[in-house]
Amino acid sequence: MGALSDLDIARAAELEPLTRIAERMGIRSDLLEPYGESVLKVRLSARDELAERPRARYVVVTAVTPTPLGEGKTTVTVGLGDALNHIGKRATISVREPSMGPVFGIKGGASGGGYSQVVPMETLNLHLTGDLHAVTSAHNLLSAMLDNHLYQGNALDVDQHAISWRRTMDVNDRALRNIIVGLGSRTDGVPRQTGFDITAASEVMALLALTTGTRDMRERLGRIIVGSDRSGKPVTAEQLDAAGSMSVLLRDAIKPNLLQTLEHTPVLVHAGPFGNIATGNSSIVADQIGLRTGDFLVTEAGFGADMGAERFFNIKCRTSGESPDAAVVVATVRALKTHSGKYTVTAGKPLPDEMLAESPEDVHAGAANLRKQIENCRLHGVTPVVAINAFPTDHASELEAIRQVADEAGVRSAVCTNVVDGGQGAAELARAVDEASAESTNYAPLYPDAAPLREKVETIAGKVYGASGVDYSQQAERQLDSCERNGLGNLPVCIAKTHRSISADASLLGAPTGWRLPVREVRASAGAGFVYLLCGPIQTMPGLSRNPAAAVIDMDENGEITGLS
Amino acid sequence: MGALSDLDIARAAELEPLTRIAERMGIRSDLLEPYGESVLKVRLSARDELAERPRARYVVVTAVTPTPLGEGKTTVTVGLGDALNHIGKRATISVREPSMGPVFGIKGGASGGGYSQVVPMETLNLHLTGDLHAVTSAHNLLSAMLDNHLYQGNALDVDQHAISWRRTMDVNDRALRNIIVGLGSRTDGVPRQTGFDITAASEVMALLALTTGTRDMRERLGRIIVGSDRSGKPVTAEQLDAAGSMSVLLRDAIKPNLLQTLEHTPVLVHAGPFGNIATGNSSIVADQIGLRTGDFLVTEAGFGADMGAERFFNIKCRTSGESPDAAVVVATVRALKTHSGKYTVTAGKPLPDEMLAESPEDVHAGAANLRKQIENCRLHGVTPVVAINAFPTDHASELEAIRQVADEAGVRSAVCTNVVDGGQGAAELARAVDEASAESTNYAPLYPDAAPLREKVETIAGKVYGASGVDYSQQAERQLDSCERNGLGNLPVCIAKTHRSISADASLLGAPTGWRLPVREVRASAGAGFVYLLCGPIQTMPGLSRNPAAAVIDMDENGEITGLS
The missing domain is CATH 3.40.50.300 (P-loop containing nucleotide triphosphate hydrolases)
Structure with a gap:
């Protein structure tokens, strides 16, 4: 080169x-x-x-x-x-x-x-056709509808301490990881702690990747769970009347780019x-x-x-x-x-x-x-x-x-x-x-839909990761029970662990065995269509470094981009 | 109809x-x-x-x-x-x-x-060609670069209490008006109070409307003032090395849509x-x-x-x-x-x-x-x-x-x-x-570039609004002096007052006279190219109502949008 x-x-x-x-x-x-x-x-x-x-x-x-x-x-x-x-x-x-x-x-x-x-x-890396922006918009419209619901009287009795839906932005910005919203006067919303993830981490993005068509997308958007009410029942985007508008915002994003x-x-x-x-x-x-x-x-x-x-x-x-x-x-x-x-x-x-x-x-x-x-x-x-x-x-x-x-x-x-x-x-x-x-393919998924969530996790941990077993935190146990109870037990599982090792410990190289998979927390991406399990710290909003690429990217006298790699 | x-x-x-x-x-x-x-x-x-x-x-x-x-x-x-x-x-x-x-x-x-x-x-009202998203991205990249600058050691000695640059999003979301960012652990940024405005209120949007070309846009972006250092000197997007990347993000947004x-x-x-x-x-x-x-x-x-x-x-x-x-x-x-x-x-x-x-x-x-x-x-x-x-x-x-x-x-x-x-x-x-x-036009601006900022304000207040005079708050006086001192005195002025009256009081109908214009605060949109004066409360982030349009907009069985007006 x-x-x-x-x-x-x-x-x-x-x-x-x-x-x-x-x-x-x-x-x-x-x-x-x-x-x-x-x-x-x-x-x-x-x-x-x-x-x-x-x-x-x-x-x-x-x-x-x-x-x-x-x-x-x-x-x-x-x-x-x-x-x-x-x-x-x-x-x-x-x-x-x-x-x-x-x-x-x-x-x-x-x-x-x-x-x-x-x-x-340049086009690929900068906006492309705006699909990520559409995902950001749809995600944040749901956030706004949720906070507006709290502000307008909270008819669904949403438990403010059980809200899992955050906001998203397509930028590396560590200052947005943990924020308090709703400060100011009484008309400026309900104060609560939340944060932003990068757009790629949005469930709406996962949903866009897994949907099979426009109608299916509309239905999946309605199934997104934003948190629970004070009796512990999930609250969905459909209940917040946001899923229709979200689907409208995604009507072009669902078309692949060539x-x-x-x-x-x-x-x-x-x-x-x-x-x-x-x-x-x-x-x-x-x-x-x-x-x-x-x-x-x-x-x-x-x-x-x-x-x-x-x-x-x-x-x-x-x-x-x-x-x-x-x-x-x-x-x-x-x-x-x-x-x-x-x-x-x-x-x-x-x-x-x-x-x-x-x-x-x-x-x-x-x-x-x-x-x-x-x-x-x-x-x-x-x-x-x-x-x-x-x-x-x-x-x-x-x-x-x-x-x-x-x-x-x-x-x-x-x-x-x-x-x-x-x-x-x-x-x-x-x-x-x-x-x-x-050659003839013998492709088959590793576990059936009907297997309980724990069995799915243990199958992947044992067969794919080489773990000798799975340890669930008390919180994870409760959350798994709650998923099964709420009819999400038939979903496949997505195990969020480090990608630097086949194990859940980034320092274990090669093909480690004799270790146990620690499941800390369980969350439902019910709209996208899977349950995910956090096994160790996962950063969903990157930060900028001391010398970020943004500092060297520029436009020259002819309007041409420089410094992009 | x-x-x-x-x-x-x-x-x-x-x-x-x-x-x-x-x-x-x-x-x-x-x-x-x-x-x-x-x-x-x-x-x-x-x-x-x-x-x-x-x-x-x-x-x-x-x-x-x-x-x-x-x-x-x-x-x-x-x-x-x-x-x-x-x-x-x-x-x-x-x-x-x-x-x-x-x-x-x-x-x-x-x-x-x-x-x-x-x-x-539908296209006009939903994303169009993504120009607003590009403005949002450029604006928030500068915000991320600013917070990263604070986090990485604050070499420019930016005064955290004198930061005027906020973040933007194209959504009505009152909960984002006043927020605290940077919470969490030491690696999650520097805690400080800030907020979001709707994208239309971004200086980058004003700049896009007033720029005369690609090169001019790049230069204006560099002149954006995000706050001041502890000696009171303005800190710009150029100093934060963000203006080049911002111009790259706007390279398509500068082209008009037909x-x-x-x-x-x-x-x-x-x-x-x-x-x-x-x-x-x-x-x-x-x-x-x-x-x-x-x-x-x-x-x-x-x-x-x-x-x-x-x-x-x-x-x-x-x-x-x-x-x-x-x-x-x-x-x-x-x-x-x-x-x-x-x-x-x-x-x-x-x-x-x-x-x-x-x-x-x-x-x-x-x-x-x-x-x-x-x-x-x-x-x-x-x-x-x-x-x-x-x-x-x-x-x-x-x-x-x-x-x-x-x-x-x-x-x-x-x-x-x-x-x-x-x-x-x-x-x-x-x-x-x-x-x-x-008929032959006699168009001329109402005041010359060289007039001091106060004279510009008083000319508009007297001739256009019918005010009998202008009252500046102490803060506004200080800020006007600072603008003049920092070489912004030659810019035109944009008076932010209610649009419900020719006066600054929404309850005064017709063509009110005998009132005085109260200037509360003065800010520089040095990149867009004007100084603006706040005369009364201006809401830069709308909220959703009890029955927002988002709740009725939907997609029908054929993928057609319904409920959009």
Whole structure:
């Protein structure tokens, strides 16, 4: 890549007219709505129009437990989509919508990198078509309706101390984590403590990712629980008369966005829920459209296979009824070396020098993590393929070590150099995925809907995480009972734990066993359609660093953006 | 109109392809960016491309001091634009972008009404192209950068008790008016009291309305003052390194939106600043484009002529350098009857029965307000025309009474029935405006840039408001001195007072004299480019009522919006 930044590469790209890309996907132009120059929204009716077309193979891209630097899951997703075209297959990609918090915070944009990018990256990372803003608006309208209900006499007898619904904003702003609202005079509302989460953490965002259509979205919005009344009964958005207006605010946000890669592969970008307290997967409706537009649909699931992929299998696919045909597990030399326990990798800092020395032994020492994440795919009946995402600092012997681990596990693998070489650099991966996905799939969720919530948690903890058991706090026990009593026992569960370990303890590397999962608190995302369990501290509103990206992003004399990465 | 709601009429409308409308305006298709089906953004470069085309006549629509029900300024603006086409002239309309707060609050949308509407009204009133969201994001990024600065060590020595910069959200939410942020643990920020304003009240919105281009916007953003350091010196967005990122967030918001009326007259919808603490006028850039696209550009200024039109003349046109050619003063029977002092009109309630009885005497009794608002246009050298906006409950003798008042003032007038009849119902007004605007204009701002701030205030108070003098609080005196000292003395002033009276006391009807203007507090919108003076309580964050519109707005089985008005 030399001195070219991601933004330089993205800017130099010649975009193909999206209507032509949509035409190749078989989507008629009257089903498209343009937004600016280089993004389209696809109407949901496209799904019905395409229903008779052959179904693509459904491939999810997941990873080993990542370092704080990330292992390039998005670049592999983009590279694989591009590469499938190189081997004569037509692929569509589906990914999440980026949050603006990280764009102006520390991480930068979420459009891939190098020669595996979704473009235009500025549009993708800045507002896109306003879906996140629509989620923010719908979420905060419910908050305003709730506080107005308290102010106007509280006819529903809402217990102010049992309100779980907060507010959201798409910005990194630690000062908003814990606030008191309603101060001032008597006409300025009812004082109470609450706070803001970043928009990606909103249940409305999780709901947008899991809804199967407009009517379904309206109903799910009504089922959102904001807290309880003083007898302990849940209070919903429907009871607050807010769900109708919320659905109206989301009427365009429910339509997937179509962009393209640098190599003109179609990319559906839609919904962006958090990967800990929510599913970390892009939307069902985008995938259902994408599954009728070619030979492959390649999608990405957040964090390691114990996190995003587990929710992909047990929440997203359960809800959509779509069966995956293969899972790509992204592994890197630096991640497996980290799992050896010898090195410490820090966010925003380069790798420690000693990590750059050739050491296939360290890769083998950390390989337990890869083996377990491979198994986590197989647990759901889906064939894994290991994508060895190569970095310029890797040594051939180290890449080969990962290949050996895959071979021993009986799994196909391929080295990917697509960040430097574009789609051609992932052609071997594409062939491996083509073969793996041609095998008959035995996909099945890990537990039935009817299992009690505790059994669901214990199944995931034992089988996916390798825990020896689950410990519930008294509060969690009470909350689980309350969920079962309120008819939420049939929902799937989403376990919010650290993504830095397969366990609930970020310091445990590799594939830890003999530990117990501590469930501190249980909350219902009844609208989105899952119950989530907090196992350790989860930050739902990031802060800005001492040197945030916002301080260097600017506009030059010609109105061009500078400093965005 | 019978039983048809505004939404019914708007839905039944057949829209003309906007590209064809733009073609009639002389705007090439490569200067347009589509957003969804029925809105375009116009690139700023269109202004340069159109610079050689003949300049349209520039007409501002203002009004008498309104009742809480509003006097139909937007419907007259739309009707006049449509009517000009009926008399063989090509007109473009420019109006403000609606805030979603009122849409879900009490007032409903802001798209006109009956057969004088901007369409599609759902798109106009819900997100539009996301400009308000971009303003919200830019505003709150600065807030986050400011709180992060405090948290990271406060190198600029910002005085926490002298921070004026708050946060914004486009929702009616009284609970957010006064809040404490930064609670929680040490890593959750610095505790301090602050609050949220509705997005329309953001200085960023005022700035968007007053900027003359992308580079100018970047510079104005840097000049925004967020508070002062402990020595009393202003602290700016530039010093906080936030202005570059803010400009990047606004790079699409600066492009005007193009929609159409029911009769396919082009409407530029752009920026929506508050009418009390800001200018209450749509954007300069939209007007500069619109002024090169036909024979007339018709724009609207918020509230009565003492408010929006005064800022149009003294702030907007001063900043843009564009000269207006005529001013339309909208008058209604119900408003002048109210100014007689005999009746009380309440927001959200029908007129009192006794007001519906025929009484041209009451109209004459309240006519002083109309005479003063006519004079307020003449003060700036601009020829006024009275638009008598007829309601079905008006009596012919009452409409005639308004005409007599106009005649006696030597001003053209015309009865408008466009809400019921469409543009044809404002044809007489269009002819009057055509004649008036053909006279040579003597437009000049009321005071020079170089006048001291106090002299500017006293000029407006005396000449426009009819006050006998100005009383400054001690705080205001100090703040005025500070503004002069900090080099802001050359800015125009924006006097934030009630819009229910030409005076600063909402209970004083007609054209009150012999009162003094009380200036309580002075603040600098140094980025937007004016100093504003608070004269009485100004609510910058509305609340929801007991029965908010949000409770009845919904989506039906077919995904169609219901209950939006």
